[in-house]
Amino acid sequence: MMRQAGRYLPEYRAIRAKTDFLTLCRTPELVSEVSIQPVELIGVDACIVFSDILVVPEAMGMELIVDEGKGGPRFPQPVRSRDDIDRLAVPDPHDRLKYVLDAVALTKKNLNGRVPLIGFAGSPWTLATYMVEGRGSKNFRYVKELIYSNPKDAHRLLEKLARSVAEYLNAKLEAGAQAVQIFDTWGGILPPDEFREFSLHYIEHVLSLLKKNGAPVIVFCKDSNHSLEAIADLAPDVIGLDWTIDIGKARMLVGSQVSLQGNLDPTMLYAPPETIRSGVIRILEKYGKGSGHIFNLGHGILPDVPVEHAKEFVRAVQEESRRFH
Amino acid sequence: MMRQAGRYLPEYRAIRAKTDFLTLCRTPELVSEVSIQPVELIGVDACIVFSDILVVPEAMGMELIVDEGKGGPRFPQPVRSRDDIDRLAVPDPHDRLKYVLDAVALTKKNLNGRVPLIGFAGSPWTLATYMVEGRGSKNFRYVKELIYSNPKDAHRLLEKLARSVAEYLNAKLEAGAQAVQIFDTWGGILPPDEFREFSLHYIEHVLSLLKKNGAPVIVFCKDSNHSLEAIADLAPDVIGLDWTIDIGKARMLVGSQVSLQGNLDPTMLYAPPETIRSGVIRILEKYGKGSGHIFNLGHGILPDVPVEHAKEFVRAVQEESRRFH
Numbered sequence: 001m002m003r004q005a006g007r008y009l010p011e012y013r014a015i016r017a018k019t020d021f022l023t024l025c026r027t028p029e030l031v032s033e034v035s036i037q038p039v040e041l042i043g044v045d046a047c048i049v050f051s052d053i054l055v056v057p058e059a060m061g062m063e064l065i066v067d068e069g070k071g072g073p074r075f076p077q078p079v080r081s082r083d084d085i086d087r088l089a090v091p092d093p094h095d096r097l098k099y100v101l102d103a104v105a106l107t108k109k110n111l112n113g114r115v116p117l118i119g120f121a122g123s124p125w126t127l128a129t130y131m132v133e134g135r136g137s138k139n140f141r142y143v144k145e146l147i148y149s150n151p152k153d154a155h156r157l158l159e160k161l162a163r164s165v166a167e168y169l170n171a172k173l174e175a176g177a178q179a180v181q182i183f184d185t186w187g188g189i190l191p192p193d194e195f196r197e198f199s200l201h202y203i204e205h206v207l208s209l210l211k212k213n214g215a216p217v218i219v220f221c222k223d224s225n226h227s228l229e230a231i232a233d234l235a236p237d238v239i240g241l242d243w244t245i246d247i248g249k250a251r252m253l254v255g256s257q258v259s260l261q262g263n264l265d266p267t268m269l270y271a272p273p274e275t276i277r278s279g280v281i282r283i284l285e286k287y288g289k290g291s292g293h294i295f296n297l298g299h300g301i302l303p304d305v306p307v308e309h310a311k312e313f314v315r316a317v318q319e320e321s322r323r324f325h
Numbered sequence: 326m327m328r329q330a331g332r333y334l335p336e337y338r339a340i341r342a343k344t345d346f347l348t349l350c351r352t353p354e355l356v357s358e359v360s361i362q363p364v365e366l367i368g369v370d371a372c373i374v375f376s377d378i379l380v381v382p383e384a385m386g387m388e389l390i391v392d393e394g395k396g397g398p399r400f401p402q403p404v405r406s407r408d409d410i411d412r413l414a415v416p417d418p419h420d421r422l423k424y425v426l427d428a429v430a431l432t433k434k435n436l437n438g439r440v441p442l443i444g445f446a447g448s449p450w451t452l453a454t455y456m457v458e459g460r461g462s463k464n465f466r467y468v469k470e471l472i473y474s475n476p477k478d479a480h481r482l483l484e485k486l487a488r489s490v491a492e493y494l495n496a497k498l499e500a501g502a503q504a505v506q507i508f509d510t511w512g513g514i515l516p517p518d519e520f521r522e523f524s525l526h527y528i529e530h531v532l533s534l535l536k537k538n539g540a541p542v543i544v545f546c547k548d549s550n551h552s553l554e555a556i557a558d559l560a561p562d563v564i565g566l567d568w569t570i571d572i573g574k575a576r577m578l579v580g581s582q583v584s585l586q587g588n589l590d591p592t593m594l595y596a597p598p599e600t601i602r603s604g605v606i607r608i609l610e611k612y613g614k615g616s617g618h619i620f621n622l623g624h625g626i627l628p629d630v631p632v633e634h635a636k637e638f639v640r641a642v643q644e645e646s647r648r649f650h
Binding site: 139140141144145148149188190191192193194223225226243244245246265266267268270271272275279282298302304 | 569590596623629
């Protein structure tokens, strides 16, 4: 369910009541606890190491502030010049992000083989949007201005990000993650040509630097189904799908060399349990028989979904998918 | 440029400094003035009657509040029950929306044939999202809950909206609009099946009720390129495209029976004039030779675009398109 450790769980909220968000991210014992909550409470088939994609820019040298309550995370000094870009480091994750690696190792130990462990990172482009805008945005004025007015600097920033993300994911794999996922949340704000030049190209760069040792890599590009074949050309093991494409059509487009993860509309979990189950069945039918389907939401679970609905979602997938796979 | 009368123009801001948004919408003399501003100041080839899509739900009986400064428009009593739906009227535009029709007629008179006059309305689905959420939303929890949990009521609301929108557009055409555009801003939050059931079906309903008398109809469904062929099947005269599809590919998909409007990324107008011009040329080349292309942005012009950039955009289209059409 992506963001599957989260506010919809009272047990997560109990920990957050005593701990601010970044302290939670930096405390391996707590990360392990909240990461395993959905495995024990909801019954999901994999554990995702709880973290935030913005710890990477922070490790590159940016000050990160997460206001409790409103506004979301922000960088008070956004990247707006060539100097800002040149000041950023490609961090050694064993140094600046050691707390994440410790959390991976501890969660792996505490899971004790019950389910596989997944680590994630933001794509270079998605990290760049936050770093340049300084916060969440509606029109992404500054990062768009950067690519259209000054593409050279944009490439300089993205290249640095690709190396940082690859080293970060390699360190997570080394620490015990059994699969990694790259999230491109904001590639969808770009026209198709720019998506390929500024986002997909750097996902490819990350992939080329990964030391996978057999661990599958999932690439999730939200709102970018216009380039599904181009994503498949990068040969990730799995493509994550948002909910705005028919998964049967996606399967036809990408062929059998790549698995698909997805793609129930996350807001369907507001509906009553019987509707959730029929939504699950509809997607199973669209994918059809055969292997290569990892059932998932089309984006992260939302914070106000009733716990019972999340449980019914997982139960429905586990029960109904037997007929198909 | 869609929203082409707007805050990027100092002459518009001068009027807004003395007049709140809804008073402006309700004052035909001022509507005519701001609608014609982009024709005279920027040189666009058509005039769009300034208004807001939410005047229709207001005429149906909902209280509409537009806070100056922040938060955007909102309905303090959103539609949340069958009773709320049944209380809504299908308004007679000659009564409750007379101020819009007067504005259309006055603008037509003041334009005096210089350029064609375009009227617009929100699609039934897009109006429903605002009416059910009560304000702009990120996850659209309430309207999604409505369609997934209670599709019957959703259809009841959308059917009423389709009739209201059709009567409104017919009255605009009668008052002098020479083309009308239907905006589906939020169809893109739906999975493809639901997009067809809850949005496209009601656009089709509106189209079936229009008394066009030869006036072209433009259908713009943002973030819904997964269903471009289905939109073309409704046989609108023109399909508006957002910037997330290659317009050459779109032309191939929809064939020659429908014209295409679009599709420069609106944020490209932040870039320097020479970049804007090359962006324009790139889209002209993608569409290629032949008729059936109305150049436009892929969504409304943004409020902080420099006026000189808007002018260069229009100039570049007028100059460069000669080689193609």
